[in-house]
Amino acid sequence: MGRGLPNYTTSEAGNPFASGWYADPDNEFYNGEYWVFPTSSLTYDEQTYLDAFSSPDLVHWTKHPNILTTANFPWATRAVWAPAPISRNGKYYIYFGANDIQTNDELGGIGVGIADRPEGPYQDAIGGPLIGQYYNGAQPIDQDVFIDDDGQAYIYYGGHGHCNVAKLNADMISIGTFDDGTQYKEITPTNYVEGAQMIKRNGIYYLMWSEGGWTGPDYAVSYAMSTSPLGPFNRVAKILQQDSAVARGSGHNGVIRVPGTEIYYIVYHRRPLSETDGNHRVICYDRMYFNDDGTIKNVEMLVKDNFEDGGMIAWKTYGGSFGVSNGQLRTGSSLGGKALLDTNFTDLVYDADVTINSGSGDAGVVFRTTNPSTGTDSYNGYYAGIKTDGKVVLGAANGGWRQLAIADMAITTGTQYHLRVQAVGSQIQVFVNDLSTPKISITDSTYSSGSDGVRVYAVDASFDNISVAKA
Numbered sequence: 001m002g003r004g005l006p007n008y009t010t011s012e013a014g015n016p017f018a019s020g021w022y023a024d025p026d027n028e029f030y031n032g033e034y035w036v037f038p039t040s041s042l043t044y045d046e047q048t049y050l051d052a053f054s055s056p057d058l059v060h061w062t063k064h065p066n067i068l069t070t071a072n073f074p075w076a077t078r079a080v081w082a083p084a085p086i087s088r089n090g091k092y093y094i095y096f097g098a099n100d101i102q103t104n105d106e107l108g109g110i111g112v113g114i115a116d117r118p119e120g121p122y123q124d125a126i127g128g129p130l131i132g133q134y135y136n137g138a139q140p141i142d143q144d145v146f147i148d149d150d151g152q153a154y155i156y157y158g159g160h161g162h163c164n165v166a167k168l169n170a171d172m173i174s175i176g177t178f179d180d181g182t183q184y185k186e187i188t189p190t191n192y193v194e195g196a197q198m199i200k201r202n203g204i205y206y207l208m209w210s211e212g213g214w215t216g217p218d219y220a221v222s223y224a225m226s227t228s229p230l231g232p233f234n235r236v237a238k239i240l241q242q243d244s245a246v247a248r249g250s251g252h253n254g255v256i257r258v259p260g261t262e263i264y265y266i267v268y269h270r271r272p273l274s275e276t277d278g279n280h281r282v283i284c285y286d287r288m289y290f291n292d293d294g295t296i297k298n299v300e301m302l303v304k305d306n307f308e309d310g311g312m313i314a315w316k317t318y319g320g321s322f323g324v325s326n327g328q329l330r331t332g333s334s335l336g337g338k339a340l341l342d343t344n345f346t347d348l349v350y351d352a353d354v355t356i357n358s359g360s361g362d363a364g365v366v367f368r369t370t371n372p373s374t375g376t377d378s379y380n381g382y383y384a385g386i387k388t389d390g391k392v393v394l395g396a397a398n399g400g401w402r403q404l405a406i407a408d409m410a411i412t413t414g415t416q417y418h419l420r421v422q423a424v425g426s427q428i429q430v431f432v433n434d435l436s437t438p439k440i441s442i443t444d445s446t447y448s449s450g451s452d453g454v455r456v457y458a459v460d461a462s463f464d465n466i467s468v469a470k471a
Helices: none
Strands: 022-030 033-040 049-055 062-069 081-088 091-098 109-115 144-147 153-157 164-168 194-201 204-211 220-226 234-240 247-257 264-272 282-288 303-305 315-318 322-325 328-331 335-341 348-370 380-387 391-398 401-408 416-424 427-432 440-443 451-470
Touching: 022 081, 022 264, 022 282, 033 081, 062 091, 081 144, 144 194, 153 194, 194 247, 204 247, 234 247, 234 264, 247 282, 328 335, 335 348, 348 391, 380 416, 380 427, 380 451, 391 427, 391 440, 401 427, 401 440
Parallel strands: 022 247, 220 247
Antiparallel strands: 022 033, 033 049, 049 062, 081 091, 091 109, 144 153, 153 164, 194 204, 204 220, 220 234, 247 264, 264 282, 303 451, 315 335, 322 328, 328 451, 335 451, 348 380, 348 416, 348 451, 380 391, 391 401, 416 427, 427 440
16 A cells, blocks of 8 residues: 555554544645644543644555643633644634533633644633634533635534634634524524534535434434525534444544545544543544435444554554564564454354465464463464464363364465455354465354454564454
8 A cells, every 4th residue: 555546444554543542533635635633632631732644545544742732822721622624815724612611601612723743732712712702502611613615604513512603804814694693593404413514426415424322332323404604504413423343432534525526534532442541432433325315325334454554553452573674564483472453243254365484383263252361372362373393283272172163274485375264153264365265164152252463373474464453
């Protein structure tokens, strides 16, 4: 994967695409690069700064720390949330919520920063909040700024279950007035909670938002369509939600469009399955497709990793010496070193390219895995691999090893083999290179679900093109 047109099915180099706890991402395309601006997912009092990430290809990301800090916004002291970036008049703007005000007696709301570069530093454009009061019941947070084809800019925003739209004047730092003399119009669609996002495609305005509780598993993204930027916005469907095999709390999104194409991605945050802290959120993206009638298809959170980004952000290791080199996950020889994804698949199709570089043992994949720890067979789950003595093996571990099946196949050191496991209920099949005829096909019901990963025993091995999908 190089720096050509980023036409992917998901973040092919793995989700999350950035390391650290982040949430509420929004994005822009600046100077030939994709920029993502998230909230720092910390306690409210620690949320005093914003970072950003840029990429030429949606694969290789550069972190830009502290692009905006409360030191440059004396009125903003905490809870700096949901940055919304946009460029106009030769300047770069960031709109953000601050202080989490609960009443009109408090200082805070939506501020605006201005800078000469996308990475800042952003300075206070007006010396106080742009929107510092509740209007129509909408808490002044979770803003998105959109410039229509006629040049009119709008700000969509709101928490506490209410969504407003307002005009922005051409200076981008003051609120305009509608023809009827009002400044804030409520456009709240059914089930709206927070996280307004606006895009326009083929003359249709898409208002997207988050519903459910942000710390809960039911956080999700829904959308509405209209022929006007002011609505009405009638809810069409929920398009992104938790997947018990992949992640929970999927929501608060932006939309990436590859310029000049119909390639769209939804960028959003989610909570890894094993995390229980509400602030442990990560930023991800997946492909977003449209139906012929303009409606949006349900988004599938895919699990892939080709390691082209040079990292292994989503992986946790148990023994071994894992690292990424030359676009592959590589580990030196160990007696049972494992690297696992935070997944929980039941019926699955698991693909991986496996190369044994040296040694006299085996390398392969683990699936339906629970209770992992460091040690040769220190996990509960299945293992399928290739052996240097010319075998394909399938077994089950629970602190010890139970071989379930073995088959002959010539295995050459330094040669890459495509390994596929298909497990549906108790039926388990293992394919190597030939994906039409399994090398192993058995029935075993010891384990029904769990995480997925890779493992070695007494070999140096490389892994690539990981994909885990529902069968």
